[in-house]
Amino acid sequence: TDYGSSLTVSLPAALQPHQPFQIIVRYTTADGPAIWWLDPELTYGNAKPFVFTQGHSVCNRSFFPCFDTPAVKCTYSATVKAPAGIQVLMSATQSTYLEEEGVYQFYMEYPVPAYLVALVAGDLIHADIGPRSRVWAEPCLLPTAISKLSGIVERWLTAAESLYGPYIWGRYDIVFLPPSFPIVAMENPCLTFIISSILESDEFLIIDVIHEVAHSWFGNAVTNATWEEMWLSEGLATYAQRRITTETYGAAFTCLETAFRLDALHRQMKLLGEDNPVSKLQVKLEPGVNPSNLMNLFTYEKGYCFVYYLSQLCGDPRHFDSFLRAYIEKYKFTSVVAQDLLDSFLNFFPELKEQCVESKAGLEFERWLNATGPPLAEPDLSQGSSLTRPVETLFKLWTTEPLDSVAAASSADLTKWRTFQTVLFLDRLLDGSPLPHEVIKKLSECYSSQLDSMNAEIRIRWLQIVVRNDYYPDLYKVRRFLENQMSRMYTIPLYEDLCTGTLKSFALEIFCQTQNQLHPNLRKTIQQILSQGLTPLPAINTTAVTADTPAMVLEDKVSETTNGAISLRDVNVSA
Numbered sequence: 001t002d003y004g005s006s007l008t009v010s011l012p013a014a015l016q017p018h019q020p021f022q023i024i025v026r027y028t029t030a031d032g033p034a035i036w037w038l039d040p041e042l043t044y045g046n047a048k049p050f051v052f053t054q055g056h057s058v059c060n061r062s063f064f065p066c067f068d069t070p071a072v073k074c075t076y077s078a079t080v081k082a083p084a085g086i087q088v089l090m091s092a093t094q095s096t097y098l099e100e101e102g103v104y105q106f107y108m109e110y111p112v113p114a115y116l117v118a119l120v121a122g123d124l125i126h127a128d129i130g131p132r133s134r135v136w137a138e139p140c141l142l143p144t145a146i147s148k149l150s151g152i153v154e155r156w157l158t159a160a161e162s163l164y165g166p167y168i169w170g171r172y173d174i175v176f177l178p179p180s181f182p183i184v185a186m187e188n189p190c191l192t193f194i195i196s197s198i199l200e201s202d203e204f205l206i207i208d209v210i211h212e213v214a215h216s217w218f219g220n221a222v223t224n225a226t227w228e229e230m231w232l233s234e235g236l237a238t239y240a241q242r243r244i245t246t247e248t249y250g251a252a253f254t255c256l257e258t259a260f261r262l263d264a265l266h267r268q269m270k271l272l273g274e275d276n277p278v279s280k281l282q283v284k285l286e287p288g289v290n291p292s293n294l295m296n297l298f299t300y301e302k303g304y305c306f307v308y309y310l311s312q313l314c315g316d317p318r319h320f321d322s323f324l325r326a327y328i329e330k331y332k333f334t335s336v337v338a339q340d341l342l343d344s345f346l347n348f349f350p351e352l353k354e355q356c357v358e359s360k361a362g363l364e365f366e367r368w369l370n371a372t373g374p375p376l377a378e379p380d381l382s383q384g385s386s387l388t389r390p391v392e393t394l395f396k397l398w399t400t401e402p403l404d405s406v407a408a409a410s411s412a413d414l415t416k417w418r419t420f421q422t423v424l425f426l427d428r429l430l431d432g433s434p435l436p437h438e439v440i441k442k443l444s445e446c447y448s449s450q451l452d453s454m455n456a457e458i459r460i461r462w463l464q465i466v467v468r469n470d471y472y473p474d475l476y477k478v479r480r481f482l483e484n485q486m487s488r489m490y491t492i493p494l495y496e497d498l499c500t501g502t503l504k505s506f507a508l509e510i511f512c513q514t515q516n517q518l519h520p521n522l523r524k525t526i527q528q529i530l531s532q533g534l535t536p537l538p539a540i541n542t543t544a545v546t547a548d549t550p551a552m553v554l555e556d557k558v559s560e561t562t563n564g565a566i567s568l569r570d571v572n573v574s575a
Helices: 142-149 152-164 196-200 202-215 231-249 251-272 297-313 317-331 338-348 350-354 365-370 382-399 405-410 419-431 437-452 456-468 472-483 488-500 504-517 520-531
Strands: 035-038 050-053 073-081 087-090 094-098 103-113 119-122 125-130 133-137 173-177 191-195 222-224 334-336
Touching: 073 087, 073 119, 087 103, 125 142, 125 152, 133 142, 133 152, 142 173, 142 196, 142 202, 152 202, 152 231, 152 317, 173 196, 191 196, 191 202, 196 202, 202 231, 202 419, 222 231, 222 317, 231 251, 231 297, 231 317, 251 297, 251 382, 251 419, 297 317, 297 365, 317 338, 334 338, 338 350, 382 405, 382 419, 382 437, 405 437, 419 456, 437 456, 437 472, 456 472, 456 488, 472 488, 472 504, 488 504, 488 520, 504 520
Parallel strands: 133 173, 173 191, 222 334
Antiparallel strands: 035 050, 050 119, 073 103, 087 119, 094 103, 125 133
């Protein structure tokens, strides 16, 4: 099956209780959900092959035999042999390299769940960016990575330690992976994996790395014991991330980023419906369902809102920081359930326990965990009004009839805005699409050339607006963007938009031209998008098809593959 089968080992009858024993399993593995092999053409340098693993949530069973549950933690060691010129890294606290044998040896001295065992190998070089951090990347990317992160990672680690206690993993290194990496970032201990595509979007890079830093405490040190309570890692890590950004970048920036994410949460809520069971914090995991399918914005943002609510019950976030330090100290290197967190909270604040805050009408802890729908309470984001108010004003000017395009165009200079301001504005325009033709025409006249020079997080949103409004004068920019992107997060949303509207033949034409530069997994996903509802095949511009193009690129019959999941096009978040 997709998720493997169990291996049962019968122990000798003479084995005494608590008697140590050793089991050796000899196995081979090649292709599998955890292991991503890349030809040189799929890397930035085009020089050497590349491989990485992605274990979350239940993929590492295809990498090595393991108890593939977050409830079980163990140390590990590994010996890896690689050709000369290939650098191997793992999520381990210790490593050595025997050059004459081409052998790397790794050891993780602290217990971790199986999904946090990770390996990467390729044309990687490094540079130190702090006293306990270095960045790894392909040679052509390393200068950019250094310029973006030198000095500031230590600042984030120090801020996190001041809030939640010592960083226990020794080193905090970062490796930038090719655009085929299927997610934005992964919190592998000692070695955060992050997609190289995010390097051009400074504010997203900051948030994504700080989020992974926060996982060093919440998720890696203390882990959710079951995938049905992923919010215990993601909700707490999101809360910690925002405490760190508040300490390092101020409350206004944190509130802006939170507003952007909560907007996305409500967008997903509107699409799913308030009674959808996946909006619960304690989600029921049915047999045969991949836990990764349950990861959504509720895991992060509804979980964050509950943690924020708990912090507000304390009256001062610094008091809640003290509780979280004690929580980490008590449960580090173990796995917990929600009741462990909540019992610890009430025991740490006996005055709140006496007030029966867990049973407060309408805000009961049990309701937070098991009610469907939006968060029962949301944070006060008024400290970010200096950044969010201009967005609200500009959006209102562009969507109020009759349109005063002169007033709208002169009210804000997007080149001086923060990235999160611009993406918040564009996301709200996306929510309102299709827009009146006059509005989209004037928007293009005012902003299209400005947005061309901005980062990919901004450009993809403008291009989605172009597609959803069938604005043909800017379609060439969609083609140009897709011709230069190999990442899921910058291709899938556009293909979904193109295939939802009237532009499927345009999408098929671009795909036929670009498919060879895409990882096979991404290629398959786009083929599925192009195939859905395909009766008959749309007209193809045959001049765009080369002799190397497979004649029946969409011949596989595709069933309903999403199982009710919301498409990326309807969520508009990058992580």
